[in-house]
Amino acid sequence: MIVVLGGGPAGRLAAIRLASAGREVTLVEKGGIGGQCLHYGCMPVCAMNDVARHIQAAGLFSKLGILGKVPDLDFEALLREMAKVQETITDVLDKETRDAGVEILYGQEGRFDGREVIVGSESLKSEAVILSTGSRPALPDIDGIRNEGVFTPHSLKAMKSLPGRLVIIGGGIMAAEFAYIFSRFGSRVTVLSRSGFLKNLDETIRKRAVRELAGVEIREGTDVLAVGGSPENLKIPLKNGGKESVLACDAVLVAAGLTPNSGMLEGIPKRPNGEVIVDEYMQTTISGIYAAGDVTGPPFLTPVARLQGIVAADNILGARRKMDYSAIPQALNLGYELAFCSDNNPRSKPLVIPGVAGPGTFWAVPASDTGFAKILVAPDGTLSGMATASPGGGLIAGYMALLMKRHFLVHDFSDFIEVHPSTDGVYGLAKYASGVLKKHEKH
DSSP, rough: OOOEOOOOOHHHHHHHHHHHTOOOEEEEESSTTTHHHHHHHHHHHHHHHHHHHHHHHHHHHHTTTSSSSSSOOHHHHHHHHHHHOOOOOOOHHHEEEEEEHEEEEEESSSOOOOSSETTTTTTEOSEOOOOEEEEEEEEEEBBBBTSSEEEOTTGGOOOSOOOEOOOOOOOOHHHHHHHHHHHHHHHHEEOOOOOOOTTTSOHHHEEEEEEEETTTTEEEEEEOBBEEEETEEEEEEEEEETTTEEEEEEEEEEOOOOOETTTBOSSSSSSSOOOOOTTTTTTTTSSEEEOGGGGGGGOOOHHHHEEEHHHHHHHHHHHOOOOOOTOOOOOESSSEEEEEOOOOOOOOEEEEEEEOTTTTTTTTTTTOOOEEEEEEEOTTTBBEEEEEETTTTHHHHHHHHHHHHHBBBBGGGGGGOSSSSSSOOOHHHHHHHHHHHHHHOOO
């Protein structure tokens, strides 16, 4: 038997892979299957972002006189109906996993003692183990960070009403996505970033994100000293540039990233921050013990976790398969999908154009707000990176990342026939870059 500890994207895909190969698999999951993505991350963000975009679009059409009043938000109904859809998805994932032949043990948190998985008082004897216990919200070391009125993506469903004044602690993608959502819901949002806001992103993406967050107050280089006051009127002492001040708000959302959830894993090498150490085959230093997903550390992305789980499973099945981290596509979901990937080729040069008019951008033309398309091209024509802000940016980045892995040249787009209308300007840039390079070669 093979035991998989944790039913998130990594563990579930690994279990299905193994069971489909005819192996006996037991999956241990304390809560609902689906992990961080379904219950606290990707899916709740999608749900709330859909509503936020609807409100934004309604506001634009109302301003143009096409539609009447912008609809009111029922925040309580949003959370309630969102939970119902999550339950439906949970049932689908449960059935899919069981139909593959996986036995699922729900309700108890398993732990690993360095040799085997223990559930309650029972040891699960196994020939191999995959540790995929996921991640949890990273909580900064701030006095009062666990006080009532302070939420994380894990506790957001307990927010009883839409806060009039919301403070978001964090400066990364998670903070930006929630800032967009709540600002469109009608909250007055202040983002407190200890360093630079979205500092690790492509600069074109970062600037676009800041533009989409117009109306959100973003304070960079700000240290939160504490969270005090009452649950109805929180007080946050701050320090910025040597000056101290106090910010009042109705709720705080900590969106400072994730940290590995590995407290139940003992007798196994981990980094000081709790990351389980694995090699390129997703194997730990203990024979037969693998780890996959967020518990192994960044980038904390669902598609990466899925692939890590499959790689671990394939190696248990006897294949020598390495995990490939090159050209991983990512997206930041605001009004548009701000998506990007790169192989970090230092010789590549950028080309950028405004986004094209099409589904989801037509009415943005008067405001010159159609997003953008960007590619990075190496001297030999190799596509080495892209970024885009468009309604379908995530899809574009996913396929472009695969082409980059396959070392596609911009010249390979000469026969590309696009779907029209579309908001994808990346293919057009590739064709343009090909023409420029060919013209340069002639001279």
